Every structure is written in structure tokens, then in C-alpha cells.
Amino acid sequence: MRIALDAMGGDHGPAPNVGGARLALAAAPDLTVVLVGDQAQIEPLLAAAGVPAGRAEIVHAPVTVEMKEKPAEAMRRKPDSSVFRCWQLMAEGAVDGLVSAGNTGAVVAGGLKSRRFLKCVHRPGIATVMPTAKGRCVIMDVGANVFPKPRHLLEYGAMGAVFARHMLGIERPSIGLMNVGEEEGKGHELVQKTYELFRTGPLKDRFLGNIEGRDIHRGAVDVVVTDGFTGNVVLKLSEGVSEFVLGLVGQEVIGALTTEREAAALALKGLIAKYHYSAFGGAPLLGVEGVCVICHGSSKDKAISNALGAAAQDVRVKLNEKIVAELEALPPSEE
Amino acid sequence: MRIALDAMGGDHGPAPNVGGARLALAAAPDLTVVLVGDQAQIEPLLAAAGVPAGRAEIVHAPVTVEMKEKPAEAMRRKPDSSVFRCWQLMAEGAVDGLVSAGNTGAVVAGGLKSRRFLKCVHRPGIATVMPTAKGRCVIMDVGANVFPKPRHLLEYGAMGAVFARHMLGIERPSIGLMNVGEEEGKGHELVQKTYELFRTGPLKDRFLGNIEGRDIHRGAVDVVVTDGFTGNVVLKLSEGVSEFVLGLVGQEVIGALTTEREAAALALKGLIAKYHYSAFGGAPLLGVEGVCVICHGSSKDKAISNALGAAAQDVRVKLNEKIVAELEALPPSEE
Numbered sequence A, B: 001m002r003i004a005l006d007a008m009g010g011d012h013g014p015a016p017n018v019g020g021a022r023l024a025l026a027a028a029p030d031l032t033v034v035l036v037g038d039q040a041q042i043e044p045l046l047a048a049a050g051v052p053a054g055r056a057e058i059v060h061a062p063v064t065v066e067m068k069e070k071p072a073e074a075m076r077r078k079p080d081s082s083v084f085r086c087w088q089l090m091a092e093g094a095v096d097g098l099v100s101a102g103n104t105g106a107v108v109a110g111g112l113k114s115r116r117f118l119k120c121v122h123r124p125g126i127a128t129v130m131p132t133a134k135g136r137c138v139i140m141d142v143g144a145n146v147f148p149k150p151r152h153l154l155e156y157g158a159m160g161a162v163f164a165r166h167m168l169g170i171e172r173p174s175i176g177l178m179n180v181g182e183e184e185g186k187g188h189e190l191v192q193k194t195y196e197l198f199r200t201g202p203l204k205d206r207f208l209g210n211i212e213g214r215d216i217h218r219g220a221v222d223v224v225v226t227d228g229f230t231g232n233v234v235l236k237l238s239e240g241v242s243e244f245v246l247g248l249v250g251q252e253v254i255g256a257l258t259t260e261r262e263a264a265a266l267a268l269k270g271l272i273a274k275y276h277y278s279a280f281g282g283a284p285l286l287g288v289e290g291v292c293v294i295c296h297g298s299s300k301d302k303a304i305s306n307a308l309g310a311a312a313q314d315v316r317v318k319l320n321e322k323i324v325a326e327l328e329a330l331p332p333s334e335e
Helices: A014-027 A039-049 A071-077 A082-091 A104-114 A150-168 A189-200 A228-256 A261-275 A301-316 A319-328 B014-027 B039-049 B071-077 B082-091 B104-114 B150-168 B189-200 B228-256 B261-275 B301-316 B319-328
Strands: A002-006 A032-037 A056-060 A097-100 A125-132 A135-140 A175-178 A207-211 A223-225 A283-286 A291-294 B002-006 B032-037 B056-060 B097-100 B125-132 B135-140 B175-178 B207-211 B223-225 B283-286 B291-294
Touching: A002 A014, A002 A082, A002 A301, A014 A032, A014 A039, A014 A301, A032 A039, A032 A082, A039 A056, A071 A104, A082 A097, A082 A104, A097 A301, A104 A283, A104 A291, A125 A150, A125 A228, A135 A150, A135 A228, A150 A175, A150 A189, A150 A223, A150 A283, A150 A301, A150 A319, A175 A189, A175 A228, A189 A207, A228 A261, A228 B228, A228 B261, A261 B228, A283 A301, A291 A301, A301 A319, B002 B014, B002 B082, B002 B301, B014 B032, B014 B039, B014 B301, B032 B039, B032 B082, B039 B056, B071 B104, B082 B097, B082 B104, B097 B301, B104 B283, B104 B291, B125 B150, B125 B228, B135 B150, B135 B228, B150 B175, B150 B189, B150 B223, B150 B283, B150 B301, B150 B319, B175 B189, B175 B228, B189 B207, B228 B261, B283 B301, B291 B301, B301 B319
Parallel strands: A002 A032, A002 A097, A032 A056, A097 A291, A135 A223, A175 A207, A175 A223, B002 B032, B002 B097, B032 B056, B097 B291, B135 B223, B175 B207, B175 B223
Antiparallel strands: A125 A135, A125 A283, A283 A291, B125 B135, B125 B283, B283 B291
């Protein structure tokens, strides 16, 4: 199993990528990591990390797409940059999957351009895993498709359910549609039409209808279906609210203690680590041939390692074959 | 000053409405509350609450719009229900404002139907106040207009800024546009066109550009402009994430303590009360003649009282006159 890693991607350059590769290789004996980036920077880091010979390769790609660069421009001006080289390697069959903590728009653009979509997929989307009071849920899409059609959302429900079953071990995942109220008929035309597609199609038994913002973290459903605009806001807002609330807890609850202040601070630190995004294995772009896992720009070693592990697991369980089988059961698209 | 209260609105019937009226009357000597609802239920509650004679009146309206009822249907079938009677009273000039914890869609529908919009307003929207690491911010719209035009969002920025200045005391409120990334050109057509309207119009000096989900609670801007779909998800998700995180803190942080467990639980309770929605005075529907404040369906006495207080304050500061003045400075709409 070979996974390409965009070694220049992310806010912190190659160091956490090399560190993440080292951790992932130690955890998975069947894995080879292909580090794509500036050889002069990667080589000494690899040597210092003590990665065993033969487990990591370097593909030299000195050009980097910056985090704030516009994806379309980057693709035109920097076709040889590390992220697009990763996609090329996958298109050539040189790797089974890729992982990047770089510019998300560029990662997605590379996928839309250089790879074919899976059979029956009209638009790929990004799935992400979030913690809930009952365990974990999948949200799709969180940013690849900010103005989707109802059919895209139906397919996201199907793909998200396959992901939840094979990657999270949820036998029969329930599906909910992000909306502004529970009742049928709520929201704008996109969600009204999407509701109808779910209600009348083969996923109807697993479709629990509309859910509201407060239902996600209560664990009301296993798969939350939404457009990439709303999903992206949900993802980042969840991070922001957690940060805000935990900050207040630090000040106003732990700050109120005396003898047990240290114990409480330690427990809070453990809680933050347990629910940190780095524990959740990145966000896969589902619907493309090959495997692509996108990481948070601020990822450190552990987040990169978990994403590499998740990408390898997607390959092992043959996630794409299962997605195609699920989508083939959907009625033909009217698009 | 006379404010109508939809005494039947909310999940808990007339009791918290009467309780809220009592608290609000005690706090504001210039206030009269007109309780609109089933006289047979309200009268004994009012007597038991010991509300002084002359400070509260009852307008009999025995029909109630249920929380799950479709607004358009409710308006057709129940034109005399308590919420629509509130709007009629305001249209007749019998009250200066109204407060309802009932079906939000019905409250908004009543406003769109029975009242004229303020001069220069193309579509009213709901503003809400949220706590941030730096104080408070206003988010608009959170559900009245789920598929707005760019011009509507420009007006929401202007109205939200007037609200932030006169109700929250922020001298020169900054404005941000909810989006999926900070860079210009991000997102779908609606936000791209809205960005352009802000960038080139009279609010340009206060417009800080796009903000992401994680920026809201960091206090990046004073006014967050968004469509009613996204805003509604933001509002309810913030509640859900807070609930989830505080639950974890209770279990995993406070649960880890021994001698100071009670002190920590007390501090956590204080924190929850301080940031609870009931402290924030409800959500005004801005852009209509008269004052309309919408409350959470689960509101108890304190939330109703704060909403009545906020409605009275909107009247006192002549918020609508200030909104019209601000909107008159915008360039003519191309709609």
C-alpha cells in the first residue's frame, strides 16, 4: 500500500508531515509513504526522524501552493506543485491514495481536474467525522461543493452512509438533512427537493428527515447531509464554539478552584486532546477514483499520521467499490 | 409604552409569559404589557402573580398557533390566533411593540403580511445577539429569509450595525460576511455579490470582509451578516456545541475532582446561566414598522422578561428611525 503525502502542505511546512509519516509507518507495516515536495528540505528531516530505508520515498516537487492562493490560479501557474503532483501520481497508479494538509481548495481542484469521478457520482464532496454525545457522526459536504444540486446531496447521503458503516463501524447508519426546522417543507428549494429525493428513494428507511443545528452534537443521526457552504460553517463554527466554551471553563470554573485547580486543568487538557480534530483522521474527498484525505492546515504529526492511517484503511476496506455499489442502487438521475 | 405579549406562545403555555410580564413590569415603570391569549387561562395567573392593576391588560384570543404548524396554513386557518392578534394590535397603533415565544415562522409571516416594511427595507430579517470572547456580536439573519438576495444582506449589515450601536453600545460596529474562507472570491454567487456590495458601498470602512465559522465566537467582528439558512444553523449549532462541551466538562473535568467538586459544579452552573440565551433579550425582527422580538420556544420567565425589556428599549431609542436613516445612505437598489 502506497500513500502520497503532500509534504509541503499545511501551515507548518514539511516537519509535521515527516513526523506524521514516521508515526504512521510505525503503526502500519503494510504502508509506504511517498513524500512529495522539496527534496532538500525533506531528506534531512527524514534522516533525523530515523524512518527505515524503503518505507519512505521522496518525489521532488519544490513548488508549493500557498494556503491563501486561489485554487484555479494555482492550478494554472503551478501545475508541478506538490499537491498536484500527488494527484498525478495517483492518476498514474503510482500510489493508492494521497493526503494533504495544504490549501483545501487546491486539493479539491486537483481532484476535480485530474481524476475521473467514481461511476454514478455527479460531484465529489468532503466528509468529516465529528464527535457527538452518542459517539461519532459523518457530515458531508464540508466545502467541496458550495452550491450543490439536490442529486448531489442524495449521493452525499449514500456515500456518507458507506463511510460511516465501513470506517466508523456503524452497521445501519441513519441519515439526516441539515435544515432550519424539523418539519417537512422547511427551508429553501434545495433542501425541500433533497428531502423529497431521500423520502422516495432506496435510502428512505434510513432517512430520519430534517435535523437542526442543535441536533448534530446530540447524535440525532449518524450522517448529516448538507451543502458545502453550510457544512464548512458547521465544521469551523463547532471548532470556534468549543474553543470559546473551553476558554470560559478554564477561566470561570477552573479559576474558581484552589486545591484541585491542577487536577482540573489536567482533566481539561485530556478532554481537549480526546476531542481534538487531530484524533479524527482528516476529511476524505469522497466520489473520486483513488483515495484523498484532506487535513486541517494547522495539523501536527499526530493529525497527519491519523490521516495517513485513515487513507490506508479506505484502501484496505475498498471503500470506493462499496460506494459505487451503494450508488448503483439509487434511481437514475434526472440531471 | 405598551408592548403586546403573545401569552400563548412557547413550549410552556401562558405561565412563563405571565411570569415574564411580572418581572418586566417590576423593572420598567413606563411599561404596560398587553397579554394576548386565552383570558380564562391568563386571568388567574395574573392574579396569582400579583401584577398591579393597570399595568397589564388582557386581549382575549383563545386560538393558538402550534409550534409545528406551517405558518402559511396557520395564517389562513387561524387569523384570530394570539400571534396574529399581536400584529393587528401593532398595526392599529394600540401597542408599540410585540414579543412572542411562539412559532417563529408564524411570527415572521404575521410581520410580512400585516405590517409595512420600513422605508428602504426590501426584506426584514431576524437579528440575534451572541456572546464572544470579546463581548457580544449581532448575527443577522437567523431564519426569516432563507434564500436572500445580495441587497438583502447589505441591508442586514446596515440594520445589524444600527442595532449593535444603539442596543449593545458599540460605537462603530465592524461588519463581517459569513463565508467558507477569508479570501475575496470565496463561496457561492450570493456571498461573492454581497462582498462586492459591501466593498464598494458606504459601509466599506466598517466591512472587514469574509469571516469563517471559527471567527464568530473569537469576536472577529461586531456584526455577522449571513443568509437566514446559514444563520439559523449557526444559532442552533452554537447552542448544541455548548451543551455538548459543557456536558463533557461536567463528566470528565468535574467528575475527576473530589474535594472541590461542588465548588466546580457551582461555578459551571454560574457560567451556564451567564451565557444562556435567556440573558440576551430575544431576537428582534428588524425592518418592519413597529417592534417585534422573537423568543426561544423554551423560554422561561427571565427570557420573556428580558425580551419585553429589549422591545421596550427598541421603542425608547427609536431604533426604527435610526435604521431608516442608515439605509437612506445606501446606494439605490438595482432590484
